[in-house]
Amino acid sequence: MQNKLISLVTKSVKQSKNHLFSAIQPARYLKGLSKQKIGGGKTVLITGASSGLGEGMAKLFAKLGYNLAICARRTDRLESLKTELMAQYPDIRIEYRMLDVSDYDAIFKVFDAFAADFGHIDRVVVNAGIGDSRRIGKGRFDTNRRTVEINFISALAQCEAAMNIFRAQNSGHLVVISSMSAMRGLPKHLTAYGASKAGLAHLAEGIRADMLLTKLPIKVSTIYPGYIRTEINENAKPLPFEVDADTGTKAIIAAIEAGVDEACVPSLPWSIVGQAMKHLPLQIVNKVS
Ligand SMILES: NC(=O)c1ccc[n+]([C@@H]2O[C@H](COP(=O)([O-])OP(=O)(O)OC[C@H]3O[C@@H](n4cnc5c(N)ncnc54)[C@H](OP(=O)(O)O)[C@@H]3O)[C@@H](O)[C@H]2O)c1
Numbered sequence: 001m002q003n004k005l006i007s008l009v010t011k012s013v014k015q016s017k018n019h020l021f022s023a024i025q026p027a028r029y030l031k032g033l034s035k036q037k038i039g040g041g042k043t044v045l046i047t048g049a050s051s052g053l054g055e056g057m058a059k060l061f062a063k064l065g066y067n068l069a070i071c072a073r074r075t076d077r078l079e080s081l082k083t084e085l086m087a088q089y090p091d092i093r094i095e096y097r098m099l100d101v102s103d104y105d106a107i108f109k110v111f112d113a114f115a116a117d118f119g120h121i122d123r124v125v126v127n128a129g130i131g132d133s134r135r136i137g138k139g140r141f142d143t144n145r146r147t148v149e150i151n152f153i154s155a156l157a158q159c160e161a162a163m164n165i166f167r168a169q170n171s172g173h174l175v176v177i178s179s180m181s182a183m184r185g186l187p188k189h190l191t192a193y194g195a196s197k198a199g200l201a202h203l204a205e206g207i208r209a210d211m212l213l214t215k216l217p218i219k220v221s222t223i224y225p226g227y228i229r230t231e232i233n234e235n236a237k238p239l240p241f242e243v244d245a246d247t248g249t250k251a252i253i254a255a256i257e258a259g260v261d262e263a264c265v266p267s268l269p270w271s272i273v274g275q276a277m278k279h280l281p282l283q284i285v286n287k288v289s
Pocket of ligand 1 (some may be wrong): 047050099128229
């Protein structure tokens with residue numbers, strides 16, 4: 001009993017140290033993992049891999065030695081990404097497929113086809129998303145509905161498809177890309193977008209709770225990125241605490257590899273801002289929107 005307790009405490013201290021290192025020095029943390037080729041033989045499926053964070057994650061996972069199952073609507077971009085990465089990392093396997101996540105049936109077909117291709121999917125990153133919402137009550141229900149459908153309903157379908165595969169394998173790691181805008185209700189163009197990302201974060205937490213309850217060895221991570229400059233915000237004026245795609249993607253991958261349940265990225269300042277957002281009055285929270 002005593003030995004079991006000591007081993008549990010040691011494990012949890014090691015895990016906390018790992019989480020802290022990955023959060024404070026993501027680039028250094030990843031360098032270490034890259035030397036170990038931590039992904040060797042494992043496969044990561046990423047949706048929305050044709051640009052921005054999805055493309056950046058694909059590049060970093062390839063560097064860590066993972067095989068890649070990538071999808072999006074713009075297959076020309078996936079093709080060039082595959083060509084670029086195969087030249088750099090000839091030992092990994094990369095397959096791509098066209099997927100429009102608004103076609104829910106297609107999500108299940110594409111995920112299952114990837115699982116058949118590779119025989120095993122170790123991680124699924126639910127990343128495809130859009131940021132195109134508008135003030136509520138200004139006649140743009142069409143835009144807001146589409147944002148909520150893509151960022152929440154399509155993400156639900158991706159979680160369902162991923163969990164089908166993981167339950168059959170009795171293993172896997174589900175990662176969802178939420179947003180710092182999920183922390184509180186936000187004004188202007190962020191209202192429906194933030195709500196969709198809050199829904200996604202809650203969904204992931206529910207799946208995590210279910211895995212604890214049923215003792216299934218499937219990990220669930222929720223990533224809350226702050227402002228990262230990509231196509232989703234390419235026309236926006238300078239954003240609070242914004243970072244470039246390379247910095248942002250490294251912070252995301254470090255958190256995923258550390259196996260966190262939840263992480264605000266980059267950790268500084270967003271883990272502190274996140275706490276503040278949860279507790280401060282709305283007038284102050286409005287400043288980050
Ligand atoms: N950048 C940020 O500041 C930030 C902050 C918080 C959260 N996020 C989240 O991070 C994720 C990635 O965004 P990003 O910044 O990398 O933006 P991005 O460069 O615009 O990438 C979005 C990706 O989603 C895919 N996508 C969009 N609609 C799709 C559809 N109907 N079917 C399939 N794929 C679709 C796009 O691929 P195709 O167009 O080729 O289909 C693209 O690969 C999103 O979920 C976003 O909400 C971003």
